[in-house]
Amino acid sequence: MKYIILVLICFVSQYIFAQKNTGELPLPVQKKVDSLFASFDHLNTPGYAIGISKGAKTLYKKGYGSANLDYKIAIETNSAFSIASVSKQFTAACIALLILDGKLTLETPVSKFVPELNKYADTIRIKHLIYNTSGITDYHKLKRPGGKSWVTFNYFDTDECIATSLAVDTLQFKPGDQWDYCNVNFMLLTKVVEEISGLPFSEFAKKRLFEPLGMLNTIINDDATQIVKNRVTPYNPRNARYVEGYKEYGIQLKEEGEYIQHPRISPHYGGSGVISTIDDLLKVER
Known part of the structure:
Protein backbone atom coordinates (compact mmCIF):
# COMPACT_ATOMS: atom_id res chain seq x y z
CA MET A 1 0.00 0.00 0.00
CA SER A 85 -4.90 9.80 12.03
CA VAL A 86 -5.19 12.25 9.15
CA SER A 87 -7.96 13.62 11.40
CA LYS A 88 -5.32 15.25 13.62
CA GLN A 89 -4.80 18.15 11.22
CA PHE A 90 -8.48 19.07 11.55
CA THR A 91 -8.30 18.95 15.35
CA ALA A 92 -5.32 21.31 15.20
CA ALA A 93 -7.23 23.54 12.77
CA CYS A 94 -10.03 23.92 15.33
CA ILE A 95 -7.45 25.05 17.89
CA ALA A 96 -6.04 27.48 15.31
CA LEU A 97 -9.50 29.02 14.91
CA LEU A 98 -9.70 29.60 18.67
CA ILE A 99 -6.24 31.18 18.62
CA LEU A 100 -7.45 33.52 15.86
CA ASP A 101 -10.48 34.26 18.05
CA GLY A 102 -8.11 35.33 20.82
CA LYS A 103 -9.35 32.62 23.19
CA LEU A 104 -5.94 31.03 23.79
CA THR A 105 -2.36 30.85 22.50
CA LEU A 106 0.14 28.08 21.90
CA GLU A 107 1.65 28.95 25.30
CA THR A 108 -1.61 28.57 27.24
CA PRO A 109 -1.42 25.86 29.94
CA VAL A 110 -3.83 23.05 29.09
CA SER A 111 -4.68 22.67 32.79
CA LYS A 112 -6.70 25.88 32.46
CA PHE A 113 -9.26 23.76 30.60
CA VAL A 114 -8.35 20.25 31.80
CA PRO A 115 -7.69 20.55 35.58
CA GLU A 116 -6.56 16.92 35.83
CA LEU A 117 -3.22 18.01 34.33
CA ASN A 118 -2.44 20.08 37.42
CA LYS A 119 -1.04 16.96 39.10
CA TYR A 120 2.03 17.06 36.87
CA ALA A 121 4.95 19.15 38.11
CA ASP A 122 5.75 20.38 34.60
CA THR A 123 3.30 22.54 32.68
CA ILE A 124 1.78 21.03 29.56
CA ARG A 125 0.94 23.79 27.09
CA ILE A 126 -1.26 23.80 23.97
CA LYS A 127 1.84 23.63 21.76
CA HIS A 128 3.01 20.45 23.49
CA LEU A 129 -0.22 18.68 22.56
CA ILE A 130 -0.18 19.87 18.93
CA TYR A 131 3.50 19.00 18.40
CA ASN A 132 3.35 15.66 20.28
CA THR A 133 5.87 16.78 22.89
CA SER A 134 3.69 16.59 26.03
CA GLY A 135 5.28 13.51 27.62
CA ILE A 136 1.85 11.92 28.15
CA THR A 137 1.80 8.14 27.65
CA ASP A 138 -0.61 7.19 24.87
CA TYR A 139 -3.56 5.05 25.94
CA HIS A 140 -2.81 1.99 23.79
CA LYS A 141 0.60 1.57 25.44
CA LEU A 142 -1.17 0.98 28.75
CA LYS A 143 -3.27 -1.86 30.07
CA ARG A 144 -6.94 -1.20 29.55
CA PRO A 145 -9.09 -1.21 32.69
CA GLY A 146 -11.25 -4.31 32.69
CA GLY A 147 -8.73 -6.39 30.79
CA LYS A 148 -10.08 -6.08 27.24
CA SER A 149 -7.76 -5.09 24.43
CA TRP A 150 -7.78 -1.74 22.67
CA VAL A 151 -8.72 -3.29 19.32
CA THR A 152 -11.62 -1.27 17.93
CA PHE A 153 -13.97 -4.28 17.95
CA ASN A 154 -14.11 -3.65 21.71
CA TYR A 155 -16.00 -0.41 22.25
CA PHE A 156 -14.11 2.46 23.87
CA ASP A 157 -14.38 6.21 23.62
CA THR A 158 -12.32 9.37 24.04
CA ASP A 159 -13.03 9.69 27.75
CA GLU A 160 -11.76 6.18 28.51
CA CYS A 161 -8.58 6.81 26.53
CA ILE A 162 -7.86 10.08 28.32
CA ALA A 163 -8.66 8.63 31.75
CA THR A 164 -6.31 5.69 31.13
CA SER A 165 -3.42 7.94 30.06
CA LEU A 166 -3.90 10.46 32.88
CA ALA A 167 -4.06 7.70 35.49
CA VAL A 168 -0.28 7.54 35.07
CA ASP A 169 1.16 9.93 37.67
CA THR A 170 4.38 10.80 35.87
CA LEU A 171 5.14 12.05 32.39
CA GLN A 172 7.56 10.18 30.15
CA PHE A 173 9.69 13.33 29.84
CA LYS A 174 9.56 17.06 30.49
CA PRO A 175 7.14 18.72 28.03
CA GLY A 176 9.01 20.06 25.04
CA ASP A 177 12.12 17.94 25.55
CA GLN A 178 11.19 15.04 23.25
CA TRP A 179 8.77 14.01 20.52
CA ASP A 180 6.46 11.06 21.05
CA TYR A 181 3.43 10.32 18.88
CA CYS A 182 0.37 10.38 21.11
CA ASN A 183 -3.32 10.23 20.18
CA VAL A 184 -4.38 11.40 23.63
CA ASN A 185 -2.68 14.76 22.96
CA PHE A 186 -5.29 15.43 20.29
CA MET A 187 -8.12 13.98 22.35
CA LEU A 188 -7.23 16.53 25.03
CA LEU A 189 -7.33 19.28 22.41
CA THR A 190 -10.97 18.40 21.73
CA LYS A 191 -11.69 18.95 25.42
CA VAL A 192 -10.10 22.38 25.17
CA VAL A 193 -12.32 23.21 22.19
CA GLU A 194 -15.42 22.01 24.02
CA GLU A 195 -14.58 23.92 27.19
CA ILE A 196 -14.01 27.20 25.35
CA SER A 197 -16.84 26.95 22.82
CA GLY A 198 -19.50 25.27 24.94
CA LEU A 199 -20.20 22.97 21.98
CA PRO A 200 -19.54 19.28 21.40
CA PHE A 201 -16.36 19.01 19.37
CA SER A 202 -18.29 17.52 16.44
CA GLU A 203 -20.59 20.56 16.35
CA PHE A 204 -17.75 23.06 16.60
CA ALA A 205 -15.87 21.37 13.75
CA LYS A 206 -19.01 21.29 11.63
CA LYS A 207 -19.95 24.94 12.15
CA ARG A 208 -16.52 26.56 12.18
CA LEU A 209 -14.50 24.33 9.87
CA PHE A 210 -16.33 21.87 7.64
CA GLU A 211 -19.33 23.96 6.59
CA PRO A 212 -17.32 27.14 5.81
CA LEU A 213 -15.02 25.03 3.62
CA GLY A 214 -17.98 23.44 1.85
CA MET A 215 -17.08 20.02 3.28
CA TYR A 235 -11.20 -4.51 5.40
CA ASN A 236 -7.95 -6.32 6.11
CA PRO A 237 -6.55 -9.30 4.18
CA ARG A 238 -7.62 -12.63 5.67
CA ASN A 239 -4.23 -14.30 5.78
CA ALA A 240 -2.34 -16.14 8.52
CA ARG A 241 -0.57 -13.00 9.71
CA TYR A 242 -3.79 -11.06 10.23
CA VAL A 243 -5.77 -13.97 11.64
CA GLU A 244 -3.07 -14.60 14.25
CA GLY A 245 -2.83 -10.88 14.95
CA TYR A 246 -6.54 -10.68 15.71
CA LYS A 247 -6.31 -13.75 17.94
CA GLU A 248 -3.66 -11.99 20.02
CA TYR A 249 -6.31 -9.36 20.75
CA GLY A 250 -8.88 -11.99 21.69
CA ILE A 251 -10.79 -11.93 18.39
CA GLN A 252 -11.40 -15.44 17.04
CA LEU A 253 -11.73 -15.60 13.26
CA LYS A 254 -12.37 -18.22 10.63
CA GLU A 255 -9.56 -18.72 8.17
CA GLU A 256 -11.56 -19.09 4.96
CA GLY A 257 -12.24 -16.07 2.80
CA GLU A 258 -10.16 -13.27 1.30
CA TYR A 259 -10.95 -10.36 3.61
CA ILE A 260 -11.70 -9.50 7.23
CA GLN A 261 -14.37 -6.86 7.70
CA HIS A 262 -13.25 -4.36 10.33
CA PRO A 263 -15.92 -1.73 11.06
CA ARG A 264 -15.12 1.20 13.34
CA ILE A 265 -17.25 0.71 16.45
CA SER A 266 -15.13 2.70 18.90
CA PRO A 267 -16.06 6.37 18.45
CA HIS A 268 -12.94 8.05 19.85
CA TYR A 269 -12.03 11.31 18.14
CA GLY A 270 -9.43 14.04 18.09
CA GLY A 271 -6.57 11.75 17.16
CA SER A 272 -8.87 10.12 14.60
CA GLY A 273 -12.63 10.09 14.05
CA VAL A 274 -13.05 12.19 10.92
Whole structure:
Protein backbone atom coordinates (compact mmCIF):
# COMPACT_ATOMS: atom_id res chain seq x y z
CA MET A 1 0.00 0.00 0.00
CA LYS A 2 2.77 2.47 0.92
CA TYR A 3 4.57 1.59 -2.31
CA ILE A 4 1.54 2.46 -4.41
CA ILE A 5 1.06 5.81 -2.70
CA LEU A 6 4.71 6.78 -3.00
CA VAL A 7 4.87 5.89 -6.68
CA LEU A 8 1.73 7.92 -7.33
CA ILE A 9 3.02 11.01 -5.55
CA CYS A 10 6.46 10.88 -7.11
CA PHE A 11 5.19 10.31 -10.65
CA VAL A 12 2.55 13.01 -10.55
CA SER A 13 4.91 15.49 -8.90
CA GLN A 14 7.43 15.03 -11.69
CA TYR A 15 4.78 15.73 -14.27
CA ILE A 16 3.26 18.73 -12.50
CA PHE A 17 6.56 20.50 -12.02
CA ALA A 18 7.76 19.69 -15.52
CA GLN A 19 4.68 20.81 -17.39
CA LYS A 20 2.38 23.81 -17.41
CA ASN A 21 -0.75 23.21 -15.34
CA THR A 22 -3.68 22.95 -17.76
CA GLY A 23 -6.29 22.07 -15.13
CA GLU A 24 -6.27 18.30 -15.62
CA LEU A 25 -3.89 15.41 -16.20
CA PRO A 26 -3.42 14.43 -19.85
CA LEU A 27 -4.99 11.11 -20.82
CA PRO A 28 -1.66 9.20 -20.96
CA VAL A 29 -0.86 10.32 -17.41
CA GLN A 30 -4.36 9.37 -16.24
CA LYS A 31 -3.84 5.91 -17.69
CA LYS A 32 -0.53 5.55 -15.85
CA VAL A 33 -2.20 6.56 -12.59
CA ASP A 34 -5.03 4.10 -13.25
CA SER A 35 -2.50 1.33 -13.91
CA LEU A 36 -1.23 1.69 -10.33
CA PHE A 37 -4.68 0.74 -9.06
CA ALA A 38 -5.63 -1.74 -11.82
CA SER A 39 -5.62 -4.77 -9.49
CA PHE A 40 -8.18 -3.04 -7.28
CA ASP A 41 -10.42 -1.73 -10.05
CA HIS A 42 -13.25 -4.27 -9.75
CA LEU A 43 -16.06 -4.95 -7.31
CA ASN A 44 -14.60 -8.10 -5.77
CA THR A 45 -11.93 -6.29 -3.79
CA PRO A 46 -11.73 -3.35 -1.36
CA GLY A 47 -10.31 -0.33 -3.09
CA TYR A 48 -9.30 3.31 -3.04
CA ALA A 49 -10.47 6.80 -3.85
CA ILE A 50 -7.78 9.22 -5.00
CA GLY A 51 -7.56 12.92 -5.65
CA ILE A 52 -4.70 14.84 -7.23
CA SER A 53 -4.60 18.60 -6.97
CA LYS A 54 -2.24 21.50 -7.44
CA GLY A 55 -3.17 24.60 -5.51
CA ALA A 56 -6.88 25.24 -6.02
CA LYS A 57 -7.16 23.02 -9.08
CA THR A 58 -8.23 19.39 -9.04
CA LEU A 59 -6.23 17.58 -11.69
CA TYR A 60 -7.73 14.11 -11.32
CA LYS A 61 -10.05 12.16 -9.04
CA LYS A 62 -11.41 8.65 -9.25
CA GLY A 63 -12.60 5.65 -7.25
CA TYR A 64 -11.42 2.06 -7.60
CA GLY A 65 -12.87 -1.14 -6.16
CA SER A 66 -15.73 -1.86 -3.80
CA ALA A 67 -16.96 0.26 -0.90
CA ASN A 68 -18.82 -2.73 0.50
CA LEU A 69 -18.17 -6.34 -0.49
CA ASP A 70 -21.55 -7.51 0.87
CA TYR A 71 -23.36 -5.48 -1.77
CA LYS A 72 -20.55 -4.77 -4.26
CA ILE A 73 -21.04 -1.02 -4.17
CA ALA A 74 -18.46 0.85 -6.25
CA ILE A 75 -16.16 3.38 -4.60
CA GLU A 76 -16.73 6.88 -5.93
CA THR A 77 -15.09 10.18 -5.07
CA ASN A 78 -18.05 10.90 -2.78
CA SER A 79 -17.54 7.65 -0.84
CA ALA A 80 -17.00 8.38 2.85
CA PHE A 81 -13.84 6.96 4.43
CA SER A 82 -12.72 7.01 8.05
CA ILE A 83 -9.44 8.89 7.58
CA ALA A 84 -7.87 7.72 10.86
CA SER A 85 -4.90 9.80 12.03
CA VAL A 86 -5.19 12.25 9.15
CA SER A 87 -7.96 13.62 11.40
CA LYS A 88 -5.32 15.25 13.62
CA GLN A 89 -4.80 18.15 11.22
CA PHE A 90 -8.48 19.07 11.55
CA THR A 91 -8.30 18.95 15.35
CA ALA A 92 -5.32 21.31 15.20
CA ALA A 93 -7.23 23.54 12.77
CA CYS A 94 -10.03 23.92 15.33
CA ILE A 95 -7.45 25.05 17.89
CA ALA A 96 -6.04 27.48 15.31
CA LEU A 97 -9.50 29.02 14.91
CA LEU A 98 -9.70 29.60 18.67
CA ILE A 99 -6.24 31.18 18.62
CA LEU A 100 -7.45 33.52 15.86
CA ASP A 101 -10.48 34.26 18.05
CA GLY A 102 -8.11 35.33 20.82
CA LYS A 103 -9.35 32.62 23.19
CA LEU A 104 -5.94 31.03 23.79
CA THR A 105 -2.36 30.85 22.50
CA LEU A 106 0.14 28.08 21.90
CA GLU A 107 1.65 28.95 25.30
CA THR A 108 -1.61 28.57 27.24
CA PRO A 109 -1.42 25.86 29.94
CA VAL A 110 -3.83 23.05 29.09
CA SER A 111 -4.68 22.67 32.79
CA LYS A 112 -6.70 25.88 32.46
CA PHE A 113 -9.26 23.76 30.60
CA VAL A 114 -8.35 20.25 31.80
CA PRO A 115 -7.69 20.55 35.58
CA GLU A 116 -6.56 16.92 35.83
CA LEU A 117 -3.22 18.01 34.33
CA ASN A 118 -2.44 20.08 37.42
CA LYS A 119 -1.04 16.96 39.10
CA TYR A 120 2.03 17.06 36.87
CA ALA A 121 4.95 19.15 38.11
CA ASP A 122 5.75 20.38 34.60
CA THR A 123 3.30 22.54 32.68
CA ILE A 124 1.78 21.03 29.56
CA ARG A 125 0.94 23.79 27.09
CA ILE A 126 -1.26 23.80 23.97
CA LYS A 127 1.84 23.63 21.76
CA HIS A 128 3.01 20.45 23.49
CA LEU A 129 -0.22 18.68 22.56
CA ILE A 130 -0.18 19.87 18.93
CA TYR A 131 3.50 19.00 18.40
CA ASN A 132 3.35 15.66 20.28
CA THR A 133 5.87 16.78 22.89
CA SER A 134 3.69 16.59 26.03
CA GLY A 135 5.28 13.51 27.62
CA ILE A 136 1.85 11.92 28.15
CA THR A 137 1.80 8.14 27.65
CA ASP A 138 -0.61 7.19 24.87
CA TYR A 139 -3.56 5.05 25.94
CA HIS A 140 -2.81 1.99 23.79
CA LYS A 141 0.60 1.57 25.44
CA LEU A 142 -1.17 0.98 28.75
CA LYS A 143 -3.27 -1.86 30.07
CA ARG A 144 -6.94 -1.20 29.55
CA PRO A 145 -9.09 -1.21 32.69
CA GLY A 146 -11.25 -4.31 32.69
CA GLY A 147 -8.73 -6.39 30.79
CA LYS A 148 -10.08 -6.08 27.24
CA SER A 149 -7.76 -5.09 24.43
CA TRP A 150 -7.78 -1.74 22.67
CA VAL A 151 -8.72 -3.29 19.32
CA THR A 152 -11.62 -1.27 17.93
CA PHE A 153 -13.97 -4.28 17.95
CA ASN A 154 -14.11 -3.65 21.71
CA TYR A 155 -16.00 -0.41 22.25
CA PHE A 156 -14.11 2.46 23.87
CA ASP A 157 -14.38 6.21 23.62
CA THR A 158 -12.32 9.37 24.04
CA ASP A 159 -13.03 9.69 27.75
CA GLU A 160 -11.76 6.18 28.51
CA CYS A 161 -8.58 6.81 26.53
CA ILE A 162 -7.86 10.08 28.32
CA ALA A 163 -8.66 8.63 31.75
CA THR A 164 -6.31 5.69 31.13
CA SER A 165 -3.42 7.94 30.06
CA LEU A 166 -3.90 10.46 32.88
CA ALA A 167 -4.06 7.70 35.49
CA VAL A 168 -0.28 7.54 35.07
CA ASP A 169 1.16 9.93 37.67
CA THR A 170 4.38 10.80 35.87
CA LEU A 171 5.14 12.05 32.39
CA GLN A 172 7.56 10.18 30.15
CA PHE A 173 9.69 13.33 29.84
CA LYS A 174 9.56 17.06 30.49
CA PRO A 175 7.14 18.72 28.03
CA GLY A 176 9.01 20.06 25.04
CA ASP A 177 12.12 17.94 25.55
CA GLN A 178 11.19 15.04 23.25
CA TRP A 179 8.77 14.01 20.52
CA ASP A 180 6.46 11.06 21.05
CA TYR A 181 3.43 10.32 18.88
CA CYS A 182 0.37 10.38 21.11
CA ASN A 183 -3.32 10.23 20.18
CA VAL A 184 -4.38 11.40 23.63
CA ASN A 185 -2.68 14.76 22.96
CA PHE A 186 -5.29 15.43 20.29
CA MET A 187 -8.12 13.98 22.35
CA LEU A 188 -7.23 16.53 25.03
CA LEU A 189 -7.33 19.28 22.41
CA THR A 190 -10.97 18.40 21.73
CA LYS A 191 -11.69 18.95 25.42
CA VAL A 192 -10.10 22.38 25.17
CA VAL A 193 -12.32 23.21 22.19
CA GLU A 194 -15.42 22.01 24.02
CA GLU A 195 -14.58 23.92 27.19
CA ILE A 196 -14.01 27.20 25.35
CA SER A 197 -16.84 26.95 22.82
CA GLY A 198 -19.50 25.27 24.94
CA LEU A 199 -20.20 22.97 21.98
CA PRO A 200 -19.54 19.28 21.40
CA PHE A 201 -16.36 19.01 19.37
CA SER A 202 -18.29 17.52 16.44
CA GLU A 203 -20.59 20.56 16.35
CA PHE A 204 -17.75 23.06 16.60
CA ALA A 205 -15.87 21.37 13.75
CA LYS A 206 -19.01 21.29 11.63
CA LYS A 207 -19.95 24.94 12.15
CA ARG A 208 -16.52 26.56 12.18
CA LEU A 209 -14.50 24.33 9.87
CA PHE A 210 -16.33 21.87 7.64
CA GLU A 211 -19.33 23.96 6.59
CA PRO A 212 -17.32 27.14 5.81
CA LEU A 213 -15.02 25.03 3.62
CA GLY A 214 -17.98 23.44 1.85
CA MET A 215 -17.08 20.02 3.28
CA LEU A 216 -20.71 19.03 3.68
CA ASN A 217 -20.05 15.28 3.71
CA THR A 218 -17.39 15.40 6.43
CA ILE A 219 -18.14 14.66 10.09
CA ILE A 220 -16.55 13.87 13.43
CA ASN A 221 -17.76 10.32 14.07
CA ASP A 222 -18.40 10.53 17.82
CA ASP A 223 -21.34 8.08 17.79
CA ALA A 224 -20.76 4.48 16.72
CA THR A 225 -24.46 4.09 15.83
CA GLN A 226 -24.55 7.09 13.48
CA ILE A 227 -25.78 6.58 9.92
CA VAL A 228 -23.18 7.91 7.49
CA LYS A 229 -24.15 8.43 3.86
CA ASN A 230 -21.93 6.52 1.41
CA ARG A 231 -19.77 5.05 4.21
CA VAL A 232 -16.97 2.73 3.05
CA THR A 233 -16.53 -0.53 4.97
CA PRO A 234 -12.89 -1.16 6.04
CA TYR A 235 -11.20 -4.51 5.40
CA ASN A 236 -7.95 -6.32 6.11
CA PRO A 237 -6.55 -9.30 4.18
CA ARG A 238 -7.62 -12.63 5.67
CA ASN A 239 -4.23 -14.30 5.78
CA ALA A 240 -2.34 -16.14 8.52
CA ARG A 241 -0.57 -13.00 9.71
CA TYR A 242 -3.79 -11.06 10.23
CA VAL A 243 -5.77 -13.97 11.64
CA GLU A 244 -3.07 -14.60 14.25
CA GLY A 245 -2.83 -10.88 14.95
CA TYR A 246 -6.54 -10.68 15.71
CA LYS A 247 -6.31 -13.75 17.94
CA GLU A 248 -3.66 -11.99 20.02
CA TYR A 249 -6.31 -9.36 20.75
CA GLY A 250 -8.88 -11.99 21.69
CA ILE A 251 -10.79 -11.93 18.39
CA GLN A 252 -11.40 -15.44 17.04
CA LEU A 253 -11.73 -15.60 13.26
CA LYS A 254 -12.37 -18.22 10.63
CA GLU A 255 -9.56 -18.72 8.17
CA GLU A 256 -11.56 -19.09 4.96
CA GLY A 257 -12.24 -16.07 2.80
CA GLU A 258 -10.16 -13.27 1.30
CA TYR A 259 -10.95 -10.36 3.61
CA ILE A 260 -11.70 -9.50 7.23
CA GLN A 261 -14.37 -6.86 7.70
CA HIS A 262 -13.25 -4.36 10.33
CA PRO A 263 -15.92 -1.73 11.06
CA ARG A 264 -15.12 1.20 13.34
CA ILE A 265 -17.25 0.71 16.45
CA SER A 266 -15.13 2.70 18.90
CA PRO A 267 -16.06 6.37 18.45
CA HIS A 268 -12.94 8.05 19.85
CA TYR A 269 -12.03 11.31 18.14
CA GLY A 270 -9.43 14.04 18.09
CA GLY A 271 -6.57 11.75 17.16
CA SER A 272 -8.87 10.12 14.60
CA GLY A 273 -12.63 10.09 14.05
CA VAL A 274 -13.05 12.19 10.92
CA ILE A 275 -15.08 10.62 8.12
CA SER A 276 -14.67 12.38 4.79
CA THR A 277 -14.66 12.02 1.02
CA ILE A 278 -12.11 12.76 -1.66
CA ASP A 279 -14.44 15.43 -3.02
CA ASP A 280 -14.45 17.17 0.37
CA LEU A 281 -10.75 16.73 1.07
CA LEU A 282 -9.88 18.36 -2.24
CA LYS A 283 -11.69 21.49 -1.01
CA VAL A 284 -9.11 21.93 1.75
CA GLU A 285 -6.56 22.95 -0.91
CA ARG A 286 -8.76 25.70 -2.38
